[in-house]
Amino acid sequence: MADLFKGYKGNALEVLKKYKIRVWSDAVVSTTRGEFAGIVLPRAENDDDLHIVLKMVTGYNVGILVNTITNMIEEGYKEANYKIPEKEFPYSAEKPNVKLFGTGGTIASRLDYRTGAVIPAFSPGELYGAVPELADICNMTTEKLFAVFSENMGPQEYITLAKCIGKEIENGIDGIVVGHGTDTMHHTAAALSFMVQDAPIPIIMVGSQRSSDRPSSDAALNLIHATKAAAESDIAEVMVCMFGPTSDEYGLLHSGVRVRKMHSSYRSTFRTIGDTPIATIDKDKIVHIKDNFKPRRKDRDVKILPYFEEKVAIVYYYPNMQPDIIDSLIANGYKGIVIAGTGLGHVNKSIYPAIERATAKGIAIYMTVQTLWGYVHMFVYDTGRDLMAMGIIPADNMLPEVAYIKLGWALGQTDDLEKVKEIMLTPISDEITEREPYNGYLIFQGGIPEMEAYLKRIHK
Amino acid sequence: MSETFDTVANFHATKKEVEYVDFETAKEADYNKIGFKCGLEVHQQLRTEKKLFCRCPASTYQKIDEYDAEVVRHMRPTLSELGEYDGTALMEFRTRKNITYRLKNETTCTYEIDDTPPFKINTEALKIAIQISLLAKQSVVGELHIIRKQYLDGSIPAGFQRTGIIGIEGEIPLKNKTIRLIQLSIEEDSAREISDIGHERVYRTDRLGMPLIETVTYPEMLTPQEAAEACQYLRFLVRSTGNVYTGIGAARQDVNVSVTGGTRVEIKGVAHIKWIPLLTHNEAYRQVALLKIKEKLNASIKPDDWKMNVVELDYSKLTSSTHFVIKAKDENKKLIAVNLPNFKGILSYFTQPGQMFSNEIADRLKVIGCLEHPNMLSSEMPRPEFFFADGDYIRKALNAGENDAQIIFWTDEYDRQIATETIEERCLMAFDGVPNETRKGLPDGTTIFERVLPGADRMYPDTDSAPIRIPEEWIEEIRQTLPHDVSDEMKTLTEWQVPECAWTYILRNNLMMMIRRINYETDVPFNFIAKLFSYDLNHLEVKFHHLVILLSQKYWVCSAS
Incomplete structure (x- = not known):
């Protein structure tokens, strides 16, 4: 029964039932704003219950406010059947x-x-x-x-x-x-x-x-x-x-x-x-x-190698992050965390204790950079050295999302954190590269005359 | 057999056969006889600060060579909501155009080039559209549904225009009758074409996305003059709100014409109302001519038996020195000859003043085949030098019969097939009469082929936008702001004893409120002020065009307050 009124609910559904109009009816609708004619279309689930949608003969769709409707008459029925035309894909022996x-x-x-x-x-x-x-x-x-x-x-x-x-x-x-x-x-x-x-x-x-x-x-x-x-x-x-x-x-x-x-x-x-x-x-x-x-x-x-440990998370660091974010991951049994840290790979002091609790629980923690471009360099500042001392492992220039996937994949194979570390830091493809070419970082700045001249010459 | 066909004589004889009546002498009875019918689609830019679906400024324009970046797109046909391909879409795909958009940062953001979904609709524009819809006595919808209307010519980078119905039905009064309206929609304006040569079409995107309304009438105008009158009334109506742009390109109309037995043909983008009568007149007789051609062809051969013969000519066997052929040879193009069985006398058949059936083919070769004019020669040219010298060779190569006609065109291999198909397709259409197409009006009152006329299959719901509610409160609020009805204003002008010849200027420039206000403040009689405006100010306007346009726009501001 509900299927006759695809997607309609509440007031709109009441009105359709009152005038015995179903979806795909070719209907004439009288309203206080004038008369409308067309095919009643289904209604999207998240739209309101105040309108009925018609497809008019011109191909346009319109919505009619139900409390303006004074009468509806079904004059026909036409269900749409959308189908992409299928043609058999040709075969030829020479082609790959x-x-x-x-x-x-x-x-x-x-x-x-x-x-x-x-x-x-x-x-x-x-x-x-x-x-x-x-x-x-x-x-x-x-x-x-x-x-x-x-x-x-x-x-x-x-x-x-x-x-x-x-x-x-x-x-x-x-x-x-x-x-x-x-x-x-x-x-x-x-x-x-x-x-x-x-x-x-x-x-x-x-x-x-x-x-x-x-x-x-x-x-x-x-x-x-x-x-x-x-x-x-x-x-x-x-x-x-x-x-x-x-x-x-x-x-x-x-x-x-x-x-x-x-x-x-x-x-x-x-x-x-x-x-x-x-x-x-x-x-x-x-x-x-x-x-x-x-x-x-x-x-x-x-x-x-179809392995994956699902209890892995990315934590995108922000100033004033509270330790409870890390603690909740510990409490929920997470086995791996990838941090997207600031700059060269940093987080603030207030979460240090939580990080210590996590590493003590045997959670693998890897550091990546939220700048996306560049390597994690944790020896440059004290913060980085402190973090490494707590057991956070720098993931070189692995992108945060890639590090997340790789950590899930590594932990899916073994619980041995040393082995995990070996897997993580040995590049399988180019997830970690030895060098970053000078043209590997290019974000052009619009507005600069040379750049504008270049933009005008190439096709954006 | 080297005597050539008397093209000029045939052209005049067929013009007689069509019973073409000159525009100047045509009477209502002439139009009734051929069953003239006309409908209008009037486009009007709304006066808003920003565009319809993004926050770029409206009505800021760039010069042709003024741009910051270029984007290239190709359009592919897609399925309609009901799973059909649209005819125009397939044609545009065959033309294989590279479409380049020239973007200016000031007027174009990522929305216009379809690199970001639409933003919330411009409420200011929506309210103006509702105001005009109410003025035209329409039924306003409860919810606006944005639909995508496909355009594959490239005039919109997305390949579709976002549009939606504001109101349906409604009517406007003419002197002797009432014309009913089909609908009024709100939509985004298209990009402006810069050039279209061969396979390269270039647009600028400044106008793209400006809010526009389209008012569509039923095809109830039965003479060219009625069409112009209805268009004029609609112009007065939209301008009476003071909420629309004026000036070149701010209002454009598509005019639909048909005659008994003919088809709806759309003349696109007519910029001036005064052009409508002659354009529709000529289009109506073009249809009559095509119907005569249909009759003739079907009497001589069945379309199923009609087969076009095509050969590539050998330059070394040609004796004539027509410069088109020399140029084609220099450019390493292939010279293709086509035989059209039973088309003798058809190629030079009158279609419009100064145009004959072969123009219909040549125009399609340009648009669909991407071959620039002049793109063909035929056995029925007004100056048949080429055929005079080489007719025998060509006819023999094609194995042509006595009643056949021949076309020669030059092309590279890439365009050869589409061009050949285009000729064949247009000739076969002649057996059916008037092809469904859109045509472009020329200043001389004739039209040329523009595209195949699209159908309802090009409509598709916009999956990027949710329905937009038009609440009762809005309708009530907007009703309070409605200007006087134009037909009432016409009655008022009669009461004021303003001569009818003065009305157009006053209504076109929306001066009624201004006249009332001056009368209120100065006690000068209505009649005097009205004539002062429409005679003297009008005279000044001709002399100092821009100044007066500026002034009259200022008037709107004060007359609205």
Whole structure:
């Protein structure tokens, strides 16, 4: 019964029932503000109970205030059935085989009437229908592993994904693409970098900043770039492939352990921190920026290490932080803490006792920097030396999120803190680098004449 | 067989066949005979300080070469809410344009280039839109739902315009009848085009995102003059609020025209009301001509049997020295000849004053095929030198028949297929009559092809915004601020014995409150003040244009207080 009135509640529901009007009715509504005609649409769950939504013949939607309604008449019934047209993805024996794993996110999405937001849709046929260029690059198969937004990705998903990738490599696939929401793409990229080691093929993570239901979406171009990287590139690493500039020009291939989402909405949101990206990619070519990457191999050897300890936290330090923050982690049985400290890796004196209590309990504590760029240097000031004496271990230039993932992964393998330390400080990929190139830190300042002249010359 | 077709004679003969009536001599009966129908979509910028969905200043403009950065976008068609692709969208995708936006920091933030979701709607704009909706006696919605209306031409970097219905129905009175309104929407203005050459289209983003309303009438105007009158009334109506921008580009109208048996064709962006009558007149007769062509073609061949033949010509076998061909050869372009069966006499068929059917093809080649004018030669050109010399070779290469017509165009390999398809598509459309399209009005009163007319499939709910409530209190509050109804003001002017020829100036410049106030303060008769404004001030305005515009804007401020 409730299904007849999808999403309507309270006053609006009463009015619909009173006039015997259901969702998808083609209705004429008389109100004190005049007469309206159209199809009654479902109502998003979080919207109020004071309005009924109509789709008019012009394609526009309008909301009608229920307490102005004087009459409603059903003149017909027309249920919408939204479906992306499916076309069979063509196969050709000469082309490389690429597997696309879906986790959710906005690579292909459609409207959800329940929430009014977009939900993911996904199959080779749908993708081919929307982005036919993919068939020029490879033979593609897809597998939907989860349908979650990226904020709901976690250890269980990382583990499933790692195992599935391992199986695909064993079965002889030439490249892997993982479609992912962008918010936590860099967490998952780090997790895969640690869980899937020495893969012989590229593993490319991709998403979009503008959903594919808009004409200017970056989804199609990102997907084309990612697929090309998976199919053709000689870089056998876990990488994130997203827009370089906000213009539709080229993408960047970032190391999965040095990449970070740096803007809440820009297309060019992903940046490599403290290093350069590995390569640029466009529809025609892949151009290496770095040459010390792991090359593609013909063998099928890969190490899958699907471990994760969930009792790990990041603590983002702020002035006047109270010790109870740390104490509550101790009380709740946490086994690892990554601190994002100020400057070279500092926290204030008032939490020292709590830190001592934590290390005494055998909690592994690692220091990273909230400046994101640069190394932890704990010998420079007394504070740093005090903290190290208390057992905090500096994590060099590991990004806080990467350190969090790595610590969870390390503690998932062993409780021996010495072993954990060895795992943490031995780079598996580039999560810790020996040197920071001068062009690894570039945040341009707008307004400066040279910069403005440069901006006018390039495509932002 | 090298004698050429008498294009000029055919053009005049077909003009007669269409029974084209000159605009100056056309009577109401002529329009009734062809079933002339016209509707309007009137766009008006609202006078607000900031843009509709972001906090950039409204009405601050940049010069063509004045910009701080450029962003490049390509548009891809997407599915509508009901799972369909829109026709225009697919056409725009085929044109493969690189769209460059020139941004000025002062007028553009990350919202305009679609790098950030919309901010809260500008309440000031919303209230003005409601005010105008109430003035037009509309039913105001309870909740504003923002919809995305797709535009793939690049005029909006997002690929869609955010728009929503404020009110529906309503009416405006003309001298002899009432015209009903379909709806009034609030929307964001588009970017201004700088250039469109080949595959490169350039826009500036200063105007982009300014609050705009669009008032849509039913197609109830039955003569070109009625269309202009309705447009004039709507202009008086919006200006009577004192809350809209005036000046070049602040008000623009799209005019929909159809005739019996024809199709709705939209003439986009008509900047001056005085252009409407001639544009709609010519468009109506263009449709009549296309219907005649339809009749002719269908009588001679079935569309299913109609097959276009295409060959690449060999430069070495050409004898003529037409400079287009020499240039094409120099640029290493391919010279493509097409045979159009049974199109003899059709290519030079009259469509508009100074234009014939082959123009319809050439314009589409420019817009869809990205081939710049002049982009083709045909066997029915007004000056057929090329065909005179090489007609035999071309016809033989194409295996052409006696009743066929031929087109030659030059292109690089990249554009060849789309261009060929474009010619074929337009010719096949001729069997159906009048294609659904939007056209651009030219100052001489004729129109050229602009795009395929989009349908309801390009509407999609804006998933970035929640519905916006329009409370009863607002409606009540705004009702208190409504200016006098324009039709009432017209009655008042009659009572004041102001001659009708003086009305336009007074209503266009929203001077009624000013006249009342001067009369109140000085006791000078209404009639005298009205004439002073519309004759003397009008005369001054012609002489010192900008000064008077400035002055009249000041009047609004004081007359509103």
